[in-house]
Amino acid sequence: MNNVRRITFREALREALSEEMRRDENVIMLGEDIGEYGGGFRVTEGMIDEFGSGRILETPISETAFTGMATGAAITGMRPVVEYMFSDFMGVCFDQIMNEAAKVHYIYNGNYSVPMVIRSASGAGTGAAAQHSQSLENMYCHVPGLKVVMPSTPYDAKGLMKTAIRDNDPVIFLEDKLLYDTEGEVPEAEYTIPLGVADLKKKGRDITLITYGRMTGMCLEAAEMLKVKEGIEAAVLDLRSLLPLDRDAIIASVAETGRALIVHEAVKFAGFGAEILSTIMESRAFYKLKSPVRRLGAAFCPVPSAKKLEENVFPTPFSITDAAAELIKGV
Amino acid sequence: MSYDVLTREISNDFYKELLYRMIKVNRFETELLRLQNEGKVHGTLHLCVGEEASVVGSTAALKKDDYIFTTHRGHGESIGKGADIRLIMAEILGKTGSSNRGIGGSMHVTAPEVGVVGSNGVVGASVPISLGAALTIKLKKIPDRVSVCFFGDGAANQGAVLESMNLAGAWKLPVIFVLIENGYAVSTRPEEASADPDFVKRAMPFKLNPFDVDGDDVLKVLYTVAKAREMVLSGAGPCLIVEHTYRISGHSRSDVNSYRSTEEIETHIKNDPIKRYTDYLISNGFFGAEELEAVKRSAEEEVKAAVSYALSRPDADMGAEELERLVYSDDHDRRAL
Numbered sequence: 001m002n003n004v005r006r007i008t009f010r011e012a013l014r015e016a017l018s019e020e021m022r023r024d025e026n027v028i029m030l031g032e033d034i035g036e037y038g039g040g041f042r043v044t045e046g047m048i049d050e051f052g053s054g055r056i057l058e059t060p061i062s063e064t065a066f067t068g069m070a071t072g073a074a075i076t077g078m079r080p081v082v083e084y085m086f087s088d089f090m091g092v093c094f095d096q097i098m099n100e101a102a103k104v105h106y107i108y109n110g111n112y113s114v115p116m117v118i119r120s121a122s123g124a125g126t127g128a129a130a131q132h133s134q135s136l137e138n139m140y141c142h143v144p145g146l147k148v149v150m151p152s153t154p155y156d157a158k159g160l161m162k163t164a165i166r167d168n169d170p171v172i173f174l175e176d177k178l179l180y181d182t183e184g185e186v187p188e189a190e191y192t193i194p195l196g197v198a199d200l201k202k203k204g205r206d207i208t209l210i211t212y213g214r215m216t217g218m219c220l221e222a223a224e225m226l227k228v229k230e231g232i233e234a235a236v237l238d239l240r241s242l243l244p245l246d247r248d249a250i251i252a253s254v255a256e257t258g259r260a261l262i263v264h265e266a267v268k269f270a271g272f273g274a275e276i277l278s279t280i281m282e283s284r285a286f287y288k289l290k291s292p293v294r295r296l297g298a299a300f301c302p303v304p305s306a307k308k309l310e311e312n313v314f315p316t317p318f319s320i321t322d323a324a325a326e327l328i329k330g331v
Numbered sequence: 332m333s334y335d336v337l338t339r340e341i342s343n344d345f346y347k348e349l350l351y352r353m354i355k356v357n358r359f360e361t362e363l364l365r366l367q368n369e370g371k372v373h374g375t376l377h378l379c380v381g382e383e384a385s386v387v388g389s390t391a392a393l394k395k396d397d398y399i400f401t402t403h404r405g406h407g408e409s410i411g412k413g414a415d416i417r418l419i420m421a422e423i424l425g426k427t428g429s430s431n432r433g434i435g436g437s438m439h440v441t442a443p444e445v446g447v448v449g450s451n452g453v454v455g456a457s458v459p460i461s462l463g464a465a466l467t468i469k470l471k472k473i474p475d476r477v478s479v480c481f482f483g484d485g486a487a488n489q490g491a492v493l494e495s496m497n498l499a500g501a502w503k504l505p506v507i508f509v510l511i512e513n514g515y516a517v518s519t520r521p522e523e524a525s526a527d528p529d530f531v532k533r534a535m536p537f538k539l540n541p542f543d544v545d546g547d548d549v550l551k552v553l554y555t556v557a558k559a560r561e562m563v564l565s566g567a568g569p570c571l572i573v574e575h576t577y578r579i580s581g582h583s584r585s586d587v588n589s590y591r592s593t594e595e596i597e598t599h600i601k602n603d604p605i606k607r608y609t610d611y612l613i614s615n616g617f618f619g620a621e622e623l624e625a626v627k628r629s630a631e632e633e634v635k636a637a638v639s640y641a642l643s644r645p646d647a648d649m650g651a652e653e654l655e656r657l658v659y660s661d662d663h664d665r666r667a668l
Contacts, residue, residue, distance in 0.1 A: 028470070054470065059498070060494075060497060060498060060501060062494035062495075062497065062498055064490060064491045064494050065459045065462065065491065065494035065495045065497070065498045066459075066498065067459065068456065068457075068458070068459020068460045068462065068463065068491065068495070069460070069462040069463040069466055069495075069498065070463060071459075071460050071463055072400075072459070072460035072461055072463020072464045072466070072467070072478075073463035073464070073466045073470075075448060075460070075463065075464065076398065076463065076464045076467035076468075077467055077471065078463075078467050095453060095456055096456065096459060096491075099452075099453050099456060100451075100453070100456055100457075100460060104449075105657075105659065106434060106657055107431065107434060107435050107439040107449070108431065108435065108439060108441040108443075108448075108449045109431040109432055109435065109441060110657060112443070112448070112449075113660040114660075115660075144655075144658045145658050145659070147659075168659075168660035168661050169660050169661060
C-alpha cells in the first residue's frame with residue numbers, strides 16, 4: 001500500500017490536482033489551454049479526459065476576468081485552481097489578486113472566504129528572457145491575505161498542493177519551471193504537508209543555507225561541495241512556504257550553526273531574503289552569530305536570454321559554495 | 332406588498348414601497364452628507380443622490396438570493412436590496428455594531444443575508460468577480476438565481492469590464508451587467524472618454540442581450556431588469572442594461588463641481604426621479620398627496636433612527652493584533668505572520 005515511487009515534479013502536481021478533484025467536486029480548474037493541450041507546461045495533461053470541460057475550464061486570454069471569476073466562484077462555494085501560463089503574467093491581473101482575492105475575507109468582515117489556488121510556472125533557466133523568467137514571490141508576500149508556497153521536490157509539491165487546495169484562503173503556488181522534469185520519491189498513499197512548516201533538507205553544524213524552490217537543489221549541491229572540498233558541514237533549510245513563514249525553524253537552525261547564507265533566485269535587492277535576514281536579526285539567533293549574514297540572489301537586472309548571460313545573473317552551486325566558505329573563513 | 336416577476340403585476344402597496352425605498356436611499360445619502368459636513372465621517376463618500384430610480388428599480392426586480400456586486404458608489408443598491416441601514420450607517424461612521432466592524436467603511440459595504448456580496452473600491456473590479464458567482468450558479472445548477480454587477484460609464488472602459496463581457500458572452504453565464512450612465516466619471520463625460528458613448532452597442536460583439544432604459548423612471552427600470560432576469564434564467568444568455576441617469580451628488584468629498592454649472596445641477600434637482608415618480612403616482616390617481624407625504628415621513632424616520640443608532644454606538648477600536656487576526660480564514664493563530 002505504502003509504496004514509494006519515483007515520479008516527476010509535474011506528475012506529482014497532476015496527482016495532487018486529480019486526487020483533490022476526485023475528493024471534492026467543488027474543485028475546478030481555470031486557465032488558458034489547460035484542456036487538450038495540457039497547460040503551458042503539461043501539468044494538467046489528460047485531466048480533461050477524466051474531469052471533462054465542466055471542471056477543467058479553458059479560459060480566454062483574459063487573466064483579469066478569470067482571476068476575478070475564480071474569486072467570485074470561491075466566494076460562492078467553489079474551490080477554484082487557477083493556472084497562469086507564466087507567473088510573470090500576474091502583472092496583467094495583479095489588481096484582482098492584490099485588491100480583490102487577498103482582501104475579500106477581511107474587508108467584508110469575514111463573511112466570505114476565498115478558497116482559491118493560483119498556480120503558475122515561475123523562475124528562469126529557459127532562455128525565455130525578461131517577461132517569462134521572473135521570480136516574483138516577494139510581491140505576493142507583501143500583500144496581507146495571500147499565502148505563498150514554493151516547493152522544491154515532487155514530494156513537497158504534491159503534499160503542499162493538496163493542502164493549498166483545502167486551504168480556505170487564496171494561495172499563490174509557484175512552480176519553478178526547471179523543476180517540472182525533476183524526479184523524486186513520492187509515496188502512493190495519501191499525505192499532505194502543512195503550510196508554514198520548513199523542511200531541513202540536510203543537517204549540518206557549521207552554517208545554515210536558507211532557501212526555497214529550485215535553489216534548494218543548488219544549495220544541496222553546494223553543501224556537498226563544501227563537505228568534500230572544505231570539510232564544512234552545511235545545513236540546508238528549505239522554507240517550502242514563504243507565507244506563512246516558519247520563523248521558528250530559521251531561528252532554531254541559525255542559533256545552532258551561528259552562520260546563515262540566504263539564497264534565492266529572485267532579485268536580491270528588496271527580495272524575500274531581507275525578511276529572512278531580519279527574522280534572524282530580530283531573534284535570539286542574533287546572539288549566536290559568528291559572522292555576518294549574507295544573501296545571494298539575482299542581479300538587479302531583467303533576466304537576459306542568452307545562456308551565459310542568464311547564468312551570470314543567478315546564484316550557482318559554485319557561488320553558493322564560495323559565499324559559504326567565505327563566511328566561515330571570515331574572508 | 333409584492334412584485335410578481337412573472338406576471339409583472341405590481342400590488343398597490345408595492346408602488347408605495349418603491350417610493351419608500353427611493354426616499355430612504357435619498358435621505359440616507361443626504362444625512363451622510365450632513366454628518367460629513369459636521370466632521371463625523373472619517374472616510375470619503377460617494378453618494379448617489381439623483382440615481383434613486385436606477386438603484387431601487389434595479390434591485391426591486393431581483394430576488395433576495397440573487398447576488399449583487401456594487402461599486403464605490405454602492406449604498407443605494409445595497410439599501411435597495413434590503414441591507415440593514417443601521418448597520419451600514421454605523422459602518423460608514425466607523426462604529427461597532429456595524430456591517431464590517433469599521434474595517435470596510437463606505438466602499439466595502441456588505442450584506443450577505445440579502446445577497447449584497449459587497450461594494451468595491453476599484454472601478455470595474457467587481458465585474459469579473461460577479462462572473463464567478465454566475466459560474467457557481469451555472470455549475471451547481473442553482474435554480475432561480477442570477478448574478479448582477481453594477482458599474483458606471485467610467486468603468487465601462489476598464490479592461491476588466493470588457494474582458495468580463497466577452498467571457499460572460501462566450502460562456503453564456505447567468506449574469507446581468509447594469510451600466511449606470513450617470514453623466515460623469517468623476518469629471519469626465521462619456522463622450523469625452525468613449526469612442527462611442529452609446530454603451531448599449533457594446534452588447535453586440537459580446538452577444539449580450541441589450542437593454543437601454545431611462546434610469547430615472549423607476550418603473551421602467553424595474554420592468555427592464557425583471558425582463559433581463561427572465562431572459563437570463565430562460566437560458567438566453569447574459570444581459571447588458573444601460574440605465575441613463577444623472578449624478579446630482581458630487582463625485583466624492585473633494586468634488587467642488589468645477590466641471591459643471593449650478594444651473595445644470597439645479598435642472599436635474601427640479602425633476603429628480605423621486606419627484607417624477609411622486610407626480611406619476613398622484614397624477615394617475617394611485618395615491619393622494621397626503622398619503623405619499625406619510626410614506627416620505629416614515630422613510631425619513633427610518634433613516635433618522637439609523638443615524639441615532641449609529642451615533643449611539645461606540646467607535647470601532649480594535650488593536651493592530653486583533654486586526655491581523657482577521658486577515659485569514661484559517662490562520663487565526665497568526666501563524667501566517
